[in-house]
Amino acid sequence: MNATEHTDVLVVGGGPVGLLLANELGARGVSVIVAEAAENIRQEPRAGTLHARTVQSLTRRGYLRAPDTRSASASAAPFHFAGMPGLAIHAPATEGPPLMNVPQSELERALAELAGELGVDVRRGARATELRREEHAVEVTVRSTRGEHRVRAGYVVGADGARSTVRDRAGIGAATHPPNFAAVLGLVRLDRPGAIPGGWAHGPHGWTLVNPNPSGHSRVIVHDFRKPLPDHRSPVDLEELRERTSSVLGFEVGMSDPAFLTRFSDFCRLVDSFRDGRVLLAGDAAHLHPPLGGQGLNLGLQDALNLGWKLALVISGSAPDSLLDTYHAERHPAARRVVDNTRAQSALMHPGEEFDPLRDLFGELLNLRQANDHVQGLVSGQGVTYEALDSADTRHEGRFLTNVGVRTGQAHTSVAELLTSGAGLLLLTPAAGAELADTARQWKDRVDVRTVELDEEREWSAALVRPDGYLAWTNAAGGTSAESLREHLVHFFGPAGGRENG
Template sequence: MRRGAATRVVVAGGGPVGLLVAAELAGYGVDTVVLEARDTVDEHPKANTLHARTVQCLVRRGYLDLPVSAERAGTVSTPFHFGGLHMLAITAPASEPPAVVKRLQADLEREFEGRATARGARVLRAHRVMTARQDADRTVVVAEGPDGAAEFTADFLVGADGARSTVREQLGFGCEEQLPTVSAAMGVVRVAEPGALPEGWRSTPRGWTVARPLPDGRHLVRVLDLSAPHPDRRTPLTRQELEAELSRITGHPVPLSEATSLSRFSDFTRLADQYRRGRAFLVGDAAHAHFPIGGQGLSTGLLDGLNLAWKLAFAVRGTAGEGLLDTYESERRPVAQQVVANTRAQLALMKPDPALRELRELFEQLLTRAEGGRLVGGMISAQGLDLPARGPGASPWEGRFLDNATLGGTDLIGLLAGGRPLLLTSDDSPAQEAAGWAHVVTTVPVPRSALPAPALLVRPDGYIAWAPDGGRLTEALRSWFGEPRP
């Protein structure tokens, strides 16, 4: 076996989440290697929805290149759905990017990979992770590549290797699992008879079809059978089977002249018991899997990556407070629990059971009322969940996301682009207290009217880490970013 790279962080898996982690780590100057089994970006249609909090966090880190104006007041709303009920609206501050952004997963992979390699990360494609282990001082990964097996050592290992994660299995992460109850399939098809395939979301007594037209005249289709799971969902899907399922669910023939990018999915659910074991971490589908409704899987995984990356970078660079890495699990696992719960609730609403008619009508009313819409929209968009506070006596502002606003000659998004925590303050006292952390925190004087409090400590991901009514600033700085320096 040849000896591969010795590095600070190995990322197993080069999908969008793994490549985003690598891009962020490399941006902080952390030597990073990505091991990806595929030799090219996967162009098959997959997830393409980015929800508000994910969009907001990505834009703060310099991705997506979307129009933003901190001067805009009020809110904006984007129509969405919950369990096939299209009364929902996702609302976000007008000073932020759009609340829902459509971006192909393959395009995100290319953007993140380009950013990662430009910053110095090494993305090794055609390298399949075979084994992983760790001890007190390092992690070791063996990957099979074009030149045979190679061993890679690192201080930390990030498992971004998908639902069948080798890292999760090899390092003994436990999981809560729920077996599938439904069968679903998808593909890109060309319909032989125009008009035979109803577009949009369609419910019948036998299940659901979802069809979206593509620019070349084909359709991206999904078909959902709610009666039972497929007896072997790893059996390759064929054009004939997809055609038969579409015809059966719609209740009339839907002949297909072409079908590509065929795949199966279900409501199989998995949630890792831990997101961290020693020097190894799980992100994205390696940590959580659920029924893919509402476009929450990709967004949840990308927020995992953004949450972990800056903490891991600070740990490598020696600017992390004691216990900072443990906050990754305490902040992100509850989010995945909520996603699992709401996707199962949506699936229940979609079942063509007459006994559920009153329940669906009730949800329709809730989604159209302001309070109910905010609750469900905040859940789907991840804007409705604050982070847990550090402990008793924390400020009510701690853990909340700070909306974009004009701060002097720029805006919050521009200030966070450098990846450093910010101390926003309207007087000199906090700045003097933070002098020992000038190597990691940027102090920005701002007008008092620009902030909801006299001073705020803001994390690189845009969440508030401290406000004056939450104890001593020096204690918060030490907790987040370690000991001061002269």
């Protein structure tokens, strides 16, 4: 076995979630090694939808271009819930599109290229096999074609998917829910693509989701509720996809030339803790649920954006290790809401006639603006809020700050553009007291202070924004603003002057 290597963070798993986290750390000067078992980026069809909150968050970190808030117009995208149409995903006009279609392989490739530019050490064909905890580090055994070697890291993040080695070796428990349907996804040539209903279709045994292609391979997904369900590890072949699709649609569906086949179900798992000492989990390693509504990738990317700035502050010594406890406190409830809403979708998709009245009622509810807003907030991530440190300001603290246009001197910019540096942001309007800028000056290495004029009037004249775009504090609740600001700066960014961990 080769000599032990040392790094600040070892990220196990080099998919989009692991790579985004590694880039967030690398951009902040943290040394990172990424160990990815796959030799190459997978090309098969996987997630391809970036929901509104992910689009907004990636924009604030500079991965996507920020819209011009002065010429933005509101838009909405039609979507579905449990295969039923009627859901509308919408976002504030200043935030850009409410949905973006980006193939996961394309996203992963772009993040891998950026990782190379940032100097992140991404190692493909490297599989973590063992994990051993120490007082001030975690030692991981990594196996590759070059043999086995050890990596000793200050922190290890398991972003290694549903069958996470990190979760298993760390002994992190989880709550699970058994599956109700068996699903098969295939890229196949349909004999009569024009005869197959496109989009979602409901049958006596389940649902299909088909994207017919008259000149090539069509994507076919079938959700079959018949029992008994197959073992999730059993191989899948063209005949099974054909049989299940024909059974659900009620007529024989001819297909051939499978380019890709896989199976999944609505099995759900949510870990008991996103953090166990120096071991943390993100993405599918932490939460697993059916791909109903395309929420899994988005949930994992949000994990990475929540954890990245916190872990960097702790490693730099600017903030105490306890800041990492907020990662679990904030992301575990967010993950539970996604697990719960996908389980609700699975229940609504049950093909029995006794569920038809429930589906009809739910479809009527989606036509009500308030109900639609609630459901689209669940699916798009825009309903996520974090617990406020000050219970007197729950209208603002912990909520995502809309991309407000601002003027700094003669220049016009926006909140999203001001956050691309990766630091915290203190916005001070002319009505804010001068003592607030004096207070924040001691955190100038972690928080940018900007005196601005807002394009839109707000209930506050000063606001502290976290690097992930969520409000950490405002002066809307009154009280002694400077003392309140100091308390929140310490909580989210560590003590004045930093070097908490020596």
